[in-house]
Amino acid sequence: MIKFLTFILTSLFLASCQKLPSEAYFIDQNKIEGKVIVDDSLKDKCKGTLFLIVRKGVSPQPLAVKKIKFNDKEYKFKLTPADVIIEDLYKEFNGELIVYAKVSKSGNPMESSNSCESEPIVVKSGSKNVVIKINRYLE
Numbered sequence: 001m002i003k004f005l006t007f008i009l010t011s012l013f014l015a016s017c018q019k020l021p022s023e024a025y026f027i028d029q030n031k032i033e034g035k036v037i038v039d040d041s042l043k044d045k046c047k048g049t050l051f052l053i054v055r056k057g058v059s060p061q062p063l064a065v066k067k068i069k070f071n072d073k074e075y076k077f078k079l080t081p082a083d084v085i086i087e088d089l090y091k092e093f094n095g096e097l098i099v100y101a102k103v104s105k106s107g108n109p110m111e112s113s114n115s116c117e118s119e120p121i122v123v124k125s126g127s128k129n130v131v132i133k134i135n136r137y138l139e
Helices: 002-016 022-030 087-092
Strands: 032-038 048-055 064-070 074-079 096-104 115-118 121-124 130-138
Touching: 022 087, 032 048, 032 096, 048 074, 064 074, 096 130, 121 130
Parallel strands: 032 130
Antiparallel strands: 032 074, 048 064, 048 096, 096 115, 096 121, 115 130
């Protein structure tokens, strides 16, 4: 009897599992993983809010932004299509993307004074071990 109940419960469990939507596969295939590091000469100046910003092509509008409290010299990150600003544009998070990092003491990504930035880099969606180096200080 216990074997029969186990069989029934296992069958019900397996039958209730649903296939993941195609968006889930798209997100997993296009995630970008890596780390942000701060140049040793700037480590005391770069504390505050870290913004990881993704742009597509020449558009000035960010495609995706991730905001993180940052007080370290290094941060491991994942950027995915789920991080897009406008939900309907998640399919744009593929191919070549421009990624850069900015640390703002005020918490405002538009603020230029007293902030640290990296150079923008071009990466392909799905890249792993991406290194973004913050090497500029704007007074």
